[in-house]
Each structure stands twice: as C-alpha cells, then as structure tokens.
Amino acid sequence: MKSPRERIVEITFELFAKQGYNSTGINQIISEAEVAKASFYQHFKSKEDLCVEFLKVRHEYWFGELNHFIAKEKSLKSKIINAFDFLVYMNEKENFRGCSFLNILSEIPMDNTKILSVIQSHKADLRNFFLELLDDNEFSDHVYMLFESSIIESQLFKSNELIEKSKKIVTNLIQ
Amino acid sequence: MKSPRERIVEITFELFAKQGYNSTGINQIISEAEVAKASFYQHFKSKEDLCVEFLKVRHEYWFGELNHFIAKEKSLKSKIINAFDFLVYMNEKENFRGCSFLNILSEIPMDNTKILSVIQSHKADLRNFFLELLDDNEFSDHVYMLFESSIIESQLFKSNELIEKSKKIVTNLIQ
Amino acid sequence: MKSPRERIVEITFELFAKQGYNSTGINQIISEAEVAKASFYQHFKSKEDLCVEFLKVRHEYWFGELNHFIAKEKSLKSKIINAFDFLVYMNEKENFRGCSFLNILSEIPMDNTKILSVIQSHKADLRNFFLELLDDNEFSDHVYMLFESSIIESQLFKSNELIEKSKKIVTNLIQ
Amino acid sequence: MKSPRERIVEITFELFAKQGYNSTGINQIISEAEVAKASFYQHFKSKEDLCVEFLKVRHEYWFGELNHFIAKEKSLKSKIINAFDFLVYMNEKENFRGCSFLNILSEIPMDNTKILSVIQSHKADLRNFFLELLDDNEFSDHVYMLFESSIIESQLFKSNELIEKSKKIVTNLIQ
DNA sequence: CATGAATGAGACTTCATTCAT
DNA sequence: CATGAATGAAGTCTCATTCAT
Numbered sequence: 001m002k003s004p005r006e007r008i009v010e011i012t013f014e015l016f017a018k019q020g021y022n023s024t025g026i027n028q029i030i031s032e033a034e035v036a037k038a039s040f041y042q043h044f045k046s047k048e049d050l051c052v053e054f055l056k057v058r059h060e061y062w063f064g065e066l067n068h069f070i071a072k073e074k075s076l077k078s079k080i081i082n083a084f085d086f087l088v089y090m091n092e093k094e095n096f097r098g099c100s101f102l103n104i105l106s107e108i109p110m111d112n113t114k115i116l117s118v119i120q121s122h123k124a125d126l127r128n129f130f131l132e133l134l135d136d137n138e139f140s141d142h143v144y145m146l147f148e149s150s151i152i153e154s155q156l157f158k159s160n161e162l163i164e165k166s167k168k169i170v171t172n173l174i175q
Numbered sequence: 176m177k178s179p180r181e182r183i184v185e186i187t188f189e190l191f192a193k194q195g196y197n198s199t200g201i202n203q204i205i206s207e208a209e210v211a212k213a214s215f216y217q218h219f220k221s222k223e224d225l226c227v228e229f230l231k232v233r234h235e236y237w238f239g240e241l242n243h244f245i246a247k248e249k250s251l252k253s254k255i256i257n258a259f260d261f262l263v264y265m266n267e268k269e270n271f272r273g274c275s276f277l278n279i280l281s282e283i284p285m286d287n288t289k290i291l292s293v294i295q296s297h298k299a300d301l302r303n304f305f306l307e308l309l310d311d312n313e314f315s316d317h318v319y320m321l322f323e324s325s326i327i328e329s330q331l332f333k334s335n336e337l338i339e340k341s342k343k344i345v346t347n348l349i350q
Numbered sequence: 351m352k353s354p355r356e357r358i359v360e361i362t363f364e365l366f367a368k369q370g371y372n373s374t375g376i377n378q379i380i381s382e383a384e385v386a387k388a389s390f391y392q393h394f395k396s397k398e399d400l401c402v403e404f405l406k407v408r409h410e411y412w413f414g415e416l417n418h419f420i421a422k423e424k425s426l427k428s429k430i431i432n433a434f435d436f437l438v439y440m441n442e443k444e445n446f447r448g449c450s451f452l453n454i455l456s457e458i459p460m461d462n463t464k465i466l467s468v469i470q471s472h473k474a475d476l477r478n479f480f481l482e483l484l485d486d487n488e489f490s491d492h493v494y495m496l497f498e499s500s501i502i503e504s505q506l507f508k509s510n511e512l513i514e515k516s517k518k519i520v521t522n523l524i525q
Numbered sequence: 526m527k528s529p530r531e532r533i534v535e536i537t538f539e540l541f542a543k544q545g546y547n548s549t550g551i552n553q554i555i556s557e558a559e560v561a562k563a564s565f566y567q568h569f570k571s572k573e574d575l576c577v578e579f580l581k582v583r584h585e586y587w588f589g590e591l592n593h594f595i596a597k598e599k600s601l602k603s604k605i606i607n608a609f610d611f612l613v614y615m616n617e618k619e620n621f622r623g624c625s626f627l628n629i630l631s632e633i634p635m636d637n638t639k640i641l642s643v644i645q646s647h648k649a650d651l652r653n654f655f656l657e658l659l660d661d662n663e664f665s666d667h668v669y670m671l672f673e674s675s676i677i678e679s680q681l682f683k684s685n686e687l688i689e690k691s692k693k694i695v696t697n698l699i700q
Numbered sequence: 701c702a703t704g705a706a707t708g709a710g711a712c713t714t715c716a717t718t719c720a721t
Numbered sequence: 722c723a724t725g726a727a728t729g730a731a732g733t734c735t736c737a738t739t740c741a742t
Contacts, residue, residue: 004727022197023284026712036728041713043726097285105331106281109198110272123331142344145337148327149320156280156298162320169317179701201737211703213740222737354706372547373634376733386707391734393705447635455681456631459548460622473681492694495687498677499670506630506648512670519667529722551716561724563719572716 005043007033008050009057016054017100021107048114051104055118058100063125065090076133077174080143084167087150088160098155099148123148143170180218182208183225184232191229192275196282223290226279230293233275238300240265251308252349255318259342262325263335273330274323298323318345355393357383358400359407366404367450371457398464401454405468408450413475415440426483427524430493434517437500438510448505449498473498493520530568532558533575534582541579542625546632573640576629580643583625588650590615601658602699605668609692612675613685623680648673668695 002010011033015024026047030040044050069089070082097103101119108115127144134140146166153162177185186208190199201222205215219225244264245257272278276294283290305315305322321341328337352360361383365374376397380390394400419439420432447453451469458465477494484490496516503512527535536558540549551572555565569575594614595607622628626644633640655665655672671691678687 019284020281022282025710027710037712038714038729039727042728047712095285098281102327102331103281106195106273106278107197109194110270120331123328138340138344141337141340142321145324145328145341146317146320149323152277152323152327153298153320156277157295162316165313165316166320169313200735202735211701212738213704214702216738217701369634370631372632375731377731387710387733388708388735389706392707397733445635448631452677452681453631456545456623456628457547459544460620470682473678488690488694491687491690492671495671495674495678495691496667499673502627502673502677503648503670506627507645512666515663515666516670519663550714552714561722562717563725564723566717567722 004033004035004039008035008040008043009053012050012054013057013061016051016104017058017094017097021051021104048112051115052118055101055104055115055122059118059122059125062100063129066129077171079133080130080170080174081167083147084150084163084170087147087154087163091154091160091163096155096158099151102152139173142173146170179208179210179214183210183215183218184228187225187229188232188236191226191279192233192269192272196226196279223287226283226290227293230276230279230290230297234293234297234300237275238304241304252346254308255305255345255349256342258322259325259338259345262322262329262338266329266335266338271330271333274326277327314348317348321345354383354385354389358385358390358393359403362400362404363407363411366401366454367408367444367447371401371454398462401465402468405451405454405465405472409468409472409475412450413479416479427521429483430480430520430524431517433497434500434513434520437497437504437513441504441510441513446505446508449501452502489523492523496520529558529560529564533560533565533568534578537575537579538582538586541576541629542583542619542622546576546629573637576633576640577643580626580629580640580647584643584647584650587625588654591654602696604658605655605695605699606692608672609675609688609695612672612679612688616679616685616688621680621683624676627677664698667698671695 001007008029011029012024015029015032026037026040029050030037033040044053066083066086069086070079073079073082101122104115105119110116126147127141130140130144130147131137134143146169150163150166154160176182183204186204187199190204190207201212201215204225205212208215219228241258241261244261245254248254248257276297279290280294301322302316302319305319306312309315309318321344325338325341329335351357358379361379362374365379365382376387376390379400380387383390394403416433416436419436420429423429423432451472454465455469460466476497477491480490480494480497481487484493496519500513500516504510526532533554536554537549540554540557551562551565554575555562558565569578591608591611594611595604598604598607626647629640630644651672652666652669655669656662659665659668671694675688675691679685
C-alpha cells in the first residue's frame with residue numbers, strides 16, 4: 001500500500017477534478033484515502049495548502065498529457081489542431097468537467113492570492129505554450145483565447161461543438 | 176420600504192455577484208435583507224431556487240447594461256467593439272469579478288440541471304446577440320468565443336490586457 | 351422539559367464549576383444538555399461567549415448565596431465572620447473547587463479582555479461588599495485579601511484550615 | 526549546544542510561565558527546543574511529567590530569586606517588606622502573569638494528585654519561609670495570606686496597587 | 701405573512717502520544 | 722539517542738433547512 005501522503009494526493013486529484021474544491025470535504029478525502037485526519041494535517045497545513053499541491057500535480061499531469069498527445073504530430077499546424085483534439089479527448093475522459101484551474105478560480109475568494117497565483121502561473125504557461133509554437137505574440141494569444149473558450153463552452157454545453165468550430169477557425173487562420 | 180421579496184432579491188444580487196454563490200450564506204442574506212428566515216423560505220423553496228432567480232435578474236441586468244452601453248453606436252463594427260469596452264467598464268465597476276454565470280457553473284455540482292440550463296440559456300442568448308449583429312454563424316461564434324475568453328482572462332489576471340487584444344483582433348477581422 | 355438555552359446554561363454552570371473552562375468541551379455540554387450543536391451556536395456566538403454568560407450567572411448565584419448566608423446575622427462583625435463560614439459551606443458543597451472566576455483567569459490567555467473584565471468586575475464587587483460593610487478602605491481591603499487567600503488556600507490544600515485561621519485573625523482585628 | 530533534555534526544560538520554563546500549561550503544546554516545545562518528538566518522550570513520559578519537572582525548576586528559580594532579592598536586607602522587618610517588593614519586581618519582569626503554581630492548579634483536573642502535591646509542597650515551603658522569618662505561627666500565616674492575595678490580585682487587576690497596600694498593612698502589623 | 705428557535709450533518713483543525721526506521 | 726510519519730479522539734464552528742408560534 002502506498003504512503004498516506006501519496007494516497008491523499010491521488011484521491012484529491014480525483015475528487016477535486018470530479019467534484020470541485022468546495023464540494024470536496026477533508027472528511028471525504030481522508031475516508032477514501034483511508035488515512036487518519038491528523039495524518040492529513042501532518043502533510044498539509046490546511047485545505048488551501050492541499051489545493052496548491054493539487055494544482056501543481058494537475059499542472060504536471062495536464063501538460064504531460066497535452067505534450068504527449070501532440071508529440072506524434074510533425075507540422076506546427078497539426079500540433080495546434082491536435083491541441084484542440086486533446087480537449088475533446090479530455091472531455092470524453094473527464095466528462096466535461098472543464099478546467100480545474102478555472103473552476104477553482106471561481107470557487108475561491110478573490111483575495112486568495114496564494115491559490116490565485118498558482119492558477120495564473122498555469123495559464124501563463126499555457127499562453128506561452130502557444131507562443132513558443134507560433135512565435136507571433138498576437139496570433140498565439142488569439143489561438144490561446146479560442147482554446148480557453150473551447151474548454152469553457154464545452155463544459156457549459158456539455159458538447160464539443162465549439163471546440164470543433166474553433167478548430168476550423170484556427171485552421172483557416174493558420175495558412 | 177420595499178417588500179421582503181424585493182429586498183431579498185436585491186441583496187442576493189449584490190452578494191452573489193460580489194462574493195459568489197457558496198461564500199454567501201442564507202443567514203447573511205436574510206440578515207442584510209432584514210427578513211425573517213421563514214419569510215425567505217416562503218418565497219424561495221431553497222437556495223438553489225434563489226440562485227435561479229438571481230441568474231434571471233442578473234441576465235436582465237447584464238443585457239440591459241450591455242444594450243444600453245452600445246446603443247449610442249451607429250455602425251455594426253463599433254457596436255461590436257463597444258461590447259468589448261463594456262467588459263472593461265464592468266471590470267472596473269465590479270472589480271474583475273468575472274461572469275456570474277460561469278462562476279456559478281464552477282460552484283455547483285455538475286448534475287444540477289436546473290441551474291445549468293439557466294446558465295446555458297444566458298450564454299445562448301449572448302451567442303445569439305453576436306449572431307444577430309453579424310449574421311454569419313461562423314464569424315459570430317468566433318467573436319463570441321473571444322468575448323468569453325476576454326471575460327475569463329481578465330478575471331484571472333485582474334487586467335484588461337486581453338480584452339484590449341481581443342478588440343484589436345476583432346477589429347482586424349471585421350473589415 | 352426546559353428550553354435548550356436553559357439546559358445549556360444549567361449544564362455549563364455545573365461543568366465549568368466542576369471541571370473548569372478548558373477541560374469542558376462544547377461536545378460534552380451539548381450532549382449532556384441534549385441539544386443540537388447548531389442550537390448551541392444559535393444562542394452563543396462562541397465558547398468565549400458562553401463563558402461570559404457563565405460568569406454572569408455564577409456571579410448572581412454566588413452573591414445571592416453569600417447574601418442569603420449572612421442575612422440572618424445582625425451585627426456587622428458576625429456578618430463578616432459568617433462570610434468566611436460561607437466559604438467553608440461552599441467548599442463542602444463544591445468539593446474545594448475554589449473560585450470559578452480565578453480559575454478561569456488562569457485558563458485564559460492574558461489578552462482576553464472580554465472575559466478578564468467580567469472577572470475584574472466580579473472581584474471589584476466583592477471588594478466593595480467588604481467596603482460597604484466596614485466603611486474603612488484600608489481595613490476592608492485587608493479583610494478582602496484574607497478572604498481571597500482563604501478561597502485559594504483551601505482549594506490548594508483541600509482543607510478549611512486557613513479559612514478558620516483567617517476568621518480568627520479577622521475576629522481579633524475587628525474589635 | 527546544550528543537551529536535548531536541557532533545551533526542553535529551558536524552553537518549557539519560558540513557555541509554561543509565559544503562556545500557561547494548556548496553551549503550550551508539545552509541538553511548540555519540541556520545535557522551539559529543536560528536539561525530535563521521540564527524544565522528548567525519551568526524557569518525559571508525558572506532558573504531565575514535564576509539568577512536574579517544570580514546577581520543580583520553577584520552584585528552585587523562584588525561591589532563588591526571592592532569597593537573592595531580600596539577601597541584602599539586614600533587619601527582619603525589611604526582609605519581609607522586600608518580599609513584597611519582589612512581587613512588584615516579578616510582575617514587571619513577567620508582565621503580571623501571576624503564580625505559575627496557582628495557574629497550573631486551575632488548569633489541571635482536580636484529581637491530578639501528582640501535580641497537586643508538587644504545588645502544595647511549593648506553597649508549604651513559602652508558608653514556611655515566613656514562619657522561619659517570623660517565628661510566630663499565626664502572624665506568619667497572616668503575612669503569607671496577604672502575600673498570596675497580593676500575587677493574585679495584581680495578576681487580576683494588572684496592577685501593583687494591592688501589593689503596596691499589603692506592604693503598608695504588614696508594616697503596621699509588624700512593629 | 702412574520703418570527704426566530706431548533707436541527708442533523710457536516711465543515712476544518714489540533715491535541716498528546718506511539719511506532720517503525 | 723534521533724527522526725518524523727501516523728494516529729484516535731476531541732476540539733470549535735457553520736451550513737441550509739424546518740417547525741412551532
């Protein structure tokens with residue numbers, strides 16, 4: 001059996017992604033991780049602390065999956081297009097749960113800078129991901145914003161329709 | 176003094192928009208609205224019910240403000256551009272609180288169809304708003320998605336930078 | 351059955367006096383008072399709040415008992431002497447638990463001014479009790495201090511010995 | 526660097542005197558003493574055990590300071606008076622924290638005989654201190670009790686007023 | 701239509717102590 | 722003798738909702 005800390009992180013990964021931050025209580029986490037409550041607090045100063053850890057793990061996971069997903073593509077253009085396909089893949093896999101980072105952004109008080117900055121940093125990385133591929137600040141942000149909308153709108157409408165539309169738009173722009 | 180129901184709705188309007196759904200308790204609402212608890216439940220079956228009412232009021236308010244904001248513009252193009260300026264205006268006014276609808280989307284359990292459908296309907300109306308202006312399904316959705324990102328990214332980074340960028344992009348596209 | 355609030359106050363009265371402030375948890379109080387946890391917090395904002403209420407009730411009770419105990423005495427001198435006998439009576443009744451006010455004084459952080467001032471006010475009243483009887487500021491404080499020591503030393507040694515000694519001293523001084 | 530045991534005892538000395546028994550956790554002690562948890566339990570069976578050690582150290586310290594403080598005085602009378610000045614000195618030094626022994630008396634369950642007897646023994650020594658100086662059982666206890674009140678009342682009112690009053694009373698009695 | 705007491709189920713957190721390494 | 726992860730039990734407090742008046 002894995003260490004309590006590992007079990008906590010794993011379960012948190014699942015639950016925060018599936019149910020969100022506020023809907024997931026410490027009690028559920030420790031009960032599903034089969035860990036004593038005090039063991040939890042040995043490793044994490046607070047729920048907020050756990051949230052930061054979760055976002056870090058999620059960050060690694062998400063970019064890992066994304067890079068893996070587009071790795072097989074050769075051309076720049078198809079890499080970009082595949083990034084959108086990655087969203088479809090994730091929606092299928094995670095049942096249109098949207099972006100964990102943006103979801104938590106909505107769930108925390110606006111003045112929680114500790115968590116906010118982790119989220120900002122994740123999105124800054126994503127913005128940079130497109131910048132490095134496209135090497136044109138304005139166009140890369142254009143794609144980034146269509147990408148962001150794609151995530152949100154597919155979460156909202158439980159449908160990949162607008163992802164596909166974005167793909168088409170980007171395809172046309174990218175010539 | 177206004178009726179209890181009106182007072183509840185008004186206070187809820189302020190509090191949900193400012194603090195979010197989960198961070199606003201029934202107790203705060205009834206105390207600030209100076210209404211008895213059971214009077215509250217006379218008018219609203221549950222907090223969820225109140226949320227639906229809030230979203231409806233917010234919908235009216237938001238589109239009202241938007242239409243008023245762009246009414247003075249004559250040309251189609253400047254109407255669109257001004258819609259983005261409206262976001263800047265709202266951010267200033269509401270301190271980068273983002274979109275109430277998307278925020279609540281993140282705060283509720285995924286299977287809450289009652290609230291979900293109100294949010295979907297609001298965004299469908301917004302999508303239609305651009306469609307009616309632009310009369311081109313693909314292009315209007317393109318603008319819609321940049322508009323949505325603009326809201327979210329400005330909330331995330333507490334900055335209007337990407338709204339301005341979107342404006343520039345749209346300006347170029349719209350020729 | 352009495353109201354929840356009454357039951358809480360009664361049980362608290364017993365438990366704080368018997369076990370002290372820190373050793374008595376909210377859980378024990380509500381379980382013995384057969385009250386829901388949230389009912390408790392309907393009536394008392396916090397444990398500190400309950401403590402203030404307890405001290406007020408205790409204040410009334412303690413002075414009530416004291417005055418009743420010495421009421422039968424005619425002469426000033428015998429009233430004073432009987433006040434010390436009251437301590438013996440209370441020790442017997444409450445098993446040498448000492449002064450609730452001084453006990454709590456030791457249990458709270460030094461900067462808790464809310465509770466501190468209630469304790470100070472109780473002791474100021476006691477000091478005044480002797481002043482009104484004796485009408486001589488220095489002598490009344492002398493008696494007050496012997497009275498205070500009597501309480502503490504009898505708590506410490508679980509014995510009325512020093513109360514009796516104080517009685518003798520005061521008797522001799524009072525001629 | 527001193528031995529772990531010494532470091533524990535030193536830190537405990539500071540913390541128990543400053544914050545009290547219940548407000549000082551084992552974790553704070555070991556962290557400030559820079560000692561491993563199990564090392565702590567190597568040396569002390571329990572927190573209660575540590576408390577006993579603390580009281581012993583405090584006993585030595587307190588009487589050491591007291592005796593040193595009054596050593597310079599020649600006459601019996603001025604030794605007694607100076608004992609009261611010692612209380613003023615300690616209040617200034619320790620910010621009206623009162624008597625560590627009486628504070629802990631209030632913080633422990635009444636049936637904790639192990640700690641109780643250490644406290645009793647300390648106060649018996651103090652009572653004896655006055656007896657040896659004054660050689661008159663009744664008068665020495667009279668002074669002892671004024672001394673005890675002086676400590677407590679100055680803790681309660683954060684003021685040396687009643688110490689000064691006691692000094693005056695004792696001065697008059699002592700002729 | 702108004703009142704506010706009462707509630708069950710949960711929230712998050714900390715305590716002193718033990719144990720495997 | 723040192724380390725720090727793991728623990729059970731308990732801590733205080735808040736939630737949306739119901740009910741008797």
